[in-house]
Amino acid sequence: MVNITYSTDYRLCPPAPKPPGRTGIYFLSYITTFPPNHFALKIVLSGPYLSILTTLLLHPYMPQKKPSNFSPEQQLHSLDARLVLSLQRLSDMLKALQWEQARTLGLTPLQLQILLFIGYHPAELNKVAHIATELQLSRPTISDAVASLVSKGLLNMQPDKRDRRSFSMSPTEAGQELLSKAEEYAAPLTEVLEKRPGFEKNNLYQTLFAMIAGLMNKESGGLQRMCYTCAHYQGNKKRQHNCLFLNKALTSAELQIDCMYHSSLS
Structure with missing residues (x-):
């Protein structure tokens, strides 16, 4: 049988x-x-x-392990693999520039990031808990970096009027002077972008925006003050976008990732 x-x-x-x-x-x-x-x-x-x-x-019919995007052999055949590697390389290059600029200014890369964030955002966002979520790091890690910046005379701490246990931070005069130098690490990338045609940058931004939104939906993109998570956004997340706060239609290239008017969805 x-x-x-x-x-x-x-x-x-x-x-x-x-x-x-x-x-x-x-x-x-x-x-x-x-x-x-x-x-x-x-x-x-x-x-x-x-x-x-x-x-x-029966060779060559043996089951193969899942191909890796970091394998040069896979990159020969897969555009997705080449894109992953390209984004990784770009991230590594920006980190190297950031590390070098931080070293020149006597800061750690994390201290430089915190100084840049606090220097360009309002007081209600400049709190340890919020910055920890923003940078996807623990509160103790952010607290230690902030304490170091305060000891260097680069940050001031003010108690929250509504909650005395909470503090917001702002740059001192010395911190403001250092701020303009801190952001110079991104200058090489800005120079490259300035040489690209407008339509190419529009397409690139729309693609990057969609990728960030996709990662955020999978709870791996941190806190984003972007249009798709804003109470003022009205649209289909494809081609139709409207901002109720500004009372205007937006093109896909005008969608924001770090909007000053962002209001969290209830």
Whole structure:
């Protein structure tokens, strides 16, 4: 007696019934969709006196592990892999520029980020808890960096009038002077962007905005004051965008990531 079971996923193949006192033959077929198709046969012989497991893996049809975007071989064939690597390279280059600028100013990269954020945002956002969420770091980490900036005379701390346990921060005069130098690390990128045509930058921004929104939806993009999460936004998140606060229609390239008028959705 021969029992045959087939499935596109070998894990879902139920065991064929074993007739008592007889040898059963179990035949499974596993096919992947990753090109080229991989094919493996698994034959199991079992009986009261015999138990043999034979797996035939016919090269080059052996199942392959999931391709990696960081593999040069995968990058030859996948545009997505090349895009992931390009964004990673760009991030690494900006980090290197930021580290060098921070070192020149006698700061850590985190202190430089905090100084830049506090220097250009209102008092209600310049609190340890909010900055920790913004930078996706722990509150103790932000508190230590802020304390160092205060000790260097670059930040002032003011108690919140509504909550004396909470403090907001603002740059001192020395902090303001350092602020203009702190942002210079991004100058090389700005110079590159200035040389690109407008339509190219519009398309690039729309793509980056959509990617950030996609990551944010998966709870891995931190806190974003962007149009899609704003109570003033009205539209279909495709081609129709309106800002109720500004009372105007927006193009996709005008959507904001760090808007000063952002109001959280209730």
